[in-house]
Amino acid sequence: MQNKEAIVIGGGPAGLTAAFELLQAGASVCLIDRNERLGGQLTKQTHMFFGSEKQYASHRGIDILEILTNALGKYGNKLEILTQTTVVGMYRDKVLACVKGDKFFKLKGEKIVFATGASEKALPFENNDLPGVYAAGAVQTLMNEYGIKPGEKVLMVGSGNIGLIVSYQLMQAGVEVVGLVEAADRIGGYLVHASKIKRLGVDILTKTSVKRAIGKESVEAAEIWDLDEQWQGIEGTERTLEVDTICVAVGLAPLTELLQQMGVKVQYVREFGGNVPVLDENYQTSVEGVYACGDLVNIEEASSAMVEGRIAGINAARSLGYDVENADFRIKALHHELKDLRGGPPGDKVRKGLKKLGVAT
Amino acid sequence: MRIKEHPILELAEKPPIPFYFNGKKLYGIEGDTIASALHANGVKKLSESIHLKRPRGFYCAIGNCASCNMVVDGEPNVRTCITPLKEGMRVENQQGKGHIHAK
Numbered sequence: 001m002q003n004k005e006a007i008v009i010g011g012g013p014a015g016l017t018a019a020f021e022l023l024q025a026g027a028s029v030c031l032i033d034r035n036e037r038l039g040g041q042l043t044k045q046t047h048m049f050f051g052s053e054k055q056y057a058s059h060r061g062i063d064i065l066e067i068l069t070n071a072l073g074k075y076g077n078k079l080e081i082l083t084q085t086t087v088v089g090m091y092r093d094k095v096l097a098c099v100k101g102d103k104f105f106k107l108k109g110e111k112i113v114f115a116t117g118a119s120e121k122a123l124p125f126e127n128n129d130l131p132g133v134y135a136a137g138a139v140q141t142l143m144n145e146y147g148i149k150p151g152e153k154v155l156m157v158g159s160g161n162i163g164l165i166v167s168y169q170l171m172q173a174g175v176e177v178v179g180l181v182e183a184a185d186r187i188g189g190y191l192v193h194a195s196k197i198k199r200l201g202v203d204i205l206t207k208t209s210v211k212r213a214i215g216k217e218s219v220e221a222a223e224i225w226d227l228d229e230q231w232q233g234i235e236g237t238e239r240t241l242e243v244d245t246i247c248v249a250v251g252l253a254p255l256t257e258l259l260q261q262m263g264v265k266v267q268y269v270r271e272f273g274g275n276v277p278v279l280d281e282n283y284q285t286s287v288e289g290v291y292a293c294g295d296l297v298n299i300e301e302a303s304s305a306m307v308e309g310r311i312a313g314i315n316a317a318r319s320l321g322y323d324v325e326n327a328d329f330r331i332k333a334l335h336h337e338l339k340d341l342r343g344g345p346p347g348d349k350v351r352k353g354l355k356k357l358g359v360a361t
Numbered sequence: 362m363r364i365k366e367h368p369i370l371e372l373a374e375k376p377p378i379p380f381y382f383n384g385k386k387l388y389g390i391e392g393d394t395i396a397s398a399l400h401a402n403g404v405k406k407l408s409e410s411i412h413l414k415r416p417r418g419f420y421c422a423i424g425n426c427a428s429c430n431m432v433v434d435g436e437p438n439v440r441t442c443i444t445p446l447k448e449g450m451r452v453e454n455q456q457g458k459g460h461i462h463a464k
Binding site: 034035041086122129132133135139141144146147174217257321 | 410417420
């Protein structure tokens with residue numbers, strides 16, 4: 001078993017900034033990611049980010065990834081990157097069980113930063129397991145990372161930012177978006193994204209959901225129906241859309257399994273799609289020396305994940321005894337950035353979720 | 362099913378990679394995962410559900426959900442959505458839970 005000073009699990013936006021802050025403070029970092037390439041979901045985000053300049057607004061996600069990985073470049077000798085490595089187990093004494101290819105090994109970290117992200121939720125409807133029913137992020141991966149169309153005609157389910165952005169990206173790839181259904185009575189994501197696809201002729205149907213997928217070996221059509229005030233389907237309102245793909249964008253659930261294995265205290269928060277770790281103001285979990293950031297702690301935009309990663313990284317470095325320049329001032333400024341990102345009606349859900357966790361917003 | 366034109370992405374031509382799917386020779390391209398190469402060839406069914414034998418395709422494409430597990434070079438439960446395609450790979454639809462020991 002190898003001992004490491006700081007281990008960061010997950011190389012997405014939160015993990016990359018956490019690793020950077022640790023390295024900048026002088027710590028040695030072992031960054032682990034199960035994918036071949038670092039970047040998490042940034043690897044497929046071809047759209048421009050909002051927020052402020054500090055979170056690289058008006059840059060595309062794929063370009064932000066380059067900025068973040070370049071920043072790590074100068075710490076070559078202190079940074080160890082383990083890609084295609086999956087952490088399969090966590091022990092209470094900060095020991096990680098890892099698998100890389102056919103090799104199994106253990107690592108122990110003095111401090112550990114978890115940035116494992118979230119996974120996409122599924123939606124229960126008849127035949128929802130047919131090939132052709134794909135999570136929206138999967139469709140994005142297929143198109144933007146591998147240059148492959150998921151199909152020719154798509155029904156999008158869910159009007160959060162992911163559903164809206166992926167609809168636009170489908171059209172950029174030359175795929176027809178036949179319609180977008182949303183169970184709630186209003187559009188969930190930013191109106192700027194919604195307007196963009198509406199202008200291109202996509203119908204956004206609120207209080208509507210998918211009743212079933214139709215097909216034998218893969219999706220051949222989708223049946224949608226109206227929902228009543230209790231979110232139940234109304235018999236007689238069914239209509240069939242000819243599609244070969246149903247894209248499910250109904251939210252994310254934090255990947256807390258590893259944290260829970262090591263006994264970290266979690267709390268169920270509906271707004272964040274499941275259990276999230278209970279954190280102190282330093283983004284430290286209930287286990288001393290174990291930090292968490294990004295979608296794992298609350299489902300938000302990548303912009304917030306990057307800010308949280310910095311806060312967790314600075315605090316982890318300080319707890320290792322490193323003197324971080326202007327640490328108090330920087331952490332205060334980062335908390336302000338988060339507050340700005342969570343402002344306004346689009347941040348309602350996040351603020352509500354954080355309130356349940358006792359976090360001031 | 363490969364995207365030919367795109368306003369943002371640069372889609373350079375990449376060298377082909379031959380592989381076998383259920384014994385049939387197919388081609389992916391450099392940078393593909395097994396699942397992306399199969400999808401580009403129009404193959405959507407990757408595995409079967411264990412009990413009811415319903416067809417399964419990929420779902421999450423980031424190695425989370427196990428819906429894309431296939432037998433690759435004799436090894437079962439390979440997450441094909443995050444496994445890079447290599448020349449000559451033998452990829453098969455997985456039936457059941459897979460056998461760890463080679464026959």
